[in-house]
Amino acid sequence: MLELALDARRGSFHLQVECRFAADWTVIFGPSGSGKTTLLRLLGGLDTPPRRGQDRARILLEDRLVTDSAAGIAIKPGPRVWQRRTTLVSQQPALFPHLGVAANVAYGLPWLGGDAEQKEAVDAALEVVGAGSLANRRPRDLSGGEAQRVALARALAPRPRLLLLDEPFSALDGAASDALLIRLRSWVEQHNVQTVLATHDATDALALAAEVALLHEGRLAALGPAAEVLAAERQRLLQRLS
Amino acid sequence: MDWQALALTLKLATVTTAILLAVAVPLAAWLVLGRGRWLAAVEALAALPLVLPPTVLGFFLLVLLGPRTAFGRGITALLGHPLAFSFSGLVVGSVIYSFPFAVQPLVAGFAAVEPGIVDAARMLGASQFRVLTTMLIPLARRSLIAAAVLSFLHTMGEFGVVLMLGGDIPGATRTLSIVLYNQVENFDYAAANRTAAILLASSAIALAAIYLGGRPRGGRRA
Numbered sequence: 497m498l499e500l501a502l503d504a505r506r507g508s509f510h511l512q513v514e515c516r517f518a519a520d521w522t523v524i525f526g527p528s529g530s531g532k533t534t535l536l537r538l539l540g541g542l543d544t545p546p547r548r549g550q551d552r553a554r555i556l557l558e559d560r561l562v563t564d565s566a567a568g569i570a571i572k573p574g575p576r577v578w579q580r581r582t583t584l585v586s587q588q589p590a591l592f593p594h595l596g597v598a599a600n601v602a603y604g605l606p607w608l609g610g611d612a613e614q615k616e617a618v619d620a621a622l623e624v625v626g627a628g629s630l631a632n633r634r635p636r637d638l639s640g641g642e643a644q645r646v647a648l649a650r651a652l653a654p655r656p657r658l659l660l661l662d663e664p665f666s667a668l669d670g671a672a673s674d675a676l677l678i679r680l681r682s683w684v685e686q687h688n689v690q691t692v693l694a695t696h697d698a699t700d701a702l703a704l705a706a707e708v709a710l711l712h713e714g715r716l717a718a719l720g721p722a723a724e725v726l727a728a729e730r731q732r733l734l735q736r737l738s
Numbered sequence: 739m740d741w742q743a744l745a746l747t748l749k750l751a752t753v754t755t756a757i758l759l760a761v762a763v764p765l766a767a768w769l770v771l772g773r774g775r776w777l778a779a780v781e782a783l784a785a786l787p788l789v790l791p792p793t794v795l796g797f798f799l800l801v802l803l804g805p806r807t808a809f810g811r812g813i814t815a816l817l818g819h820p821l822a823f824s825f826s827g828l829v830v831g832s833v834i835y836s837f838p839f840a841v842q843p844l845v846a847g848f849a850a851v852e853p854g855i856v857d858a859a860r861m862l863g864a865s866q867f868r869v870l871t872t873m874l875i876p877l878a879r880r881s882l883i884a885a886a887v888l889s890f891l892h893t894m895g896e897f898g899v900v901l902m903l904g905g906d907i908p909g910a911t912r913t914l915s916i917v918l919y920n921q922v923e924n925f926d927y928a929a930a931n932r933t934a935a936i937l938l939a940s941s942a943i944a945l946a947a948i949y950l951g952g953r954p955r956g957g958r959r960a
Contacts, residue, residue: 542861572863582861
């Protein structure tokens with residue numbers, strides 16, 4: 497369960513959202529510039545409004561207050577228990593170029609007591625995203641799609657409570673993206689991880705049949721089941737196909 | 739050849755560079771990663787020695803560390819001797835004088851690290867210290883080398899601050915620049931040539947190390 501009340505300005509852009517994401521999967525759907533990335537950065541704790549500013553943010557994750565700008569509360573980003581227990585995969589994989597793939601995936605892992613345990617966690621995360629064979633590669637040798645898979649594995653490895661995905665499959669083709677989404681969905685259900693996926697691609701949202709938050713120019717235009725919220729988008733896609 | 743002055747100059751440059759890096763690396767990281775209205779003021783203050791004439795800086799430090807101020811008297815009482823006209827005093831002056839030469843390459847290098855990489859590390863729970871040690875320093879390695887070499891060379895060649903603050907005490911404050919000045923004053927141009935050649939060669943070698951050492955194989959954009 498995720499409850500948020502956000503009021504943030506970025507230049508002339510104004511994000512104003514107040515809602516509750518109750519489903520395991522929520523898709524934030526909206527065109528470019530509708531505020532998806534701003535919303536995810538606030539959720540992840542990368543941006544925290546200053547206490548004495550115009551902006552306001554109040555975020556509850558499973559009844560735990562992780563951000564309250566009015567009270568000066570801002571739990572640090574990160575997957576650990578004393579952090580927000582949240583990880584984020586952005587559109588740009590932003591792999592650490594000086595570290596190998598395995599070291600990238602291991603970066604967010606706590607010291608598990610031994611190299612063997614850490615290697616096991618890294619291999620398991622890479623396996624989930626279908627990148628098991630990439631463990632010994634360097635980021636510069638990966639294709640765009642492979643880099644996005646590794647970035648996803650890096651966010652899964654520390655087992656967060658909340659997984660934030662900002663158009664993470666943009667470099668994958670349709671079939672690969674669908675297959676990865678199915679594997680990811682099963683992993684997320686198995687480990688009880690709430691997921692918020694931002695996308696401007698209606699097919700992703702419809703394929704997941706998730707709760708959809710429709711974002712338009714920084715405002716929440718609708719929130720509900722994908723089939724209802726995206727009925728018009730669905731119709732448009734069907735018309736294009738016929 | 740004044741070997742004592744050479745040894746003293748190398749010692750001064752080494753100690754100054756070590757102190758500068760210890761202070762400038764965290765400061766540069768704070769300037770790049772931090773936010774707040776004070777950052778610009780701190781950055782300007784860190785760059786001040788760049789435009790301040792060395793003799794003016796030396797004079798201010800001489801007065802500040804001397805017996806005329808409470809600060810100077812406090813330091814004297816603490817150490818048992820005044821800082822002015824001592825090696826320790828020279829170190830203080832050199833650190834302040836070369837401060838921008840350490841801070842500015844580091845700020846530029848840290849700022850050039852892709853923000854997405856820093857965000858990714860933060861999202862994986864990295865503290866500011868871990869971001870600095872595992873991302874900024876390895877990715878801005880070349881800037882770190884540049885900061886170290888520039889600080890070292892700038893200290894080796896400094897004159898105004900040394901003369902004002904340290905005077906010309908053999909074994910304590912007489913550096914190669916002072917020796918060179920004395921040699922020219924005494925019309926001993928042959929000796930001055932040798933001293934100048936040492937300063938020039940050390941600068942050329944160190945600069946070559948910066949440009950060759952940090953250069954990726956196969957060209958700048960490889």
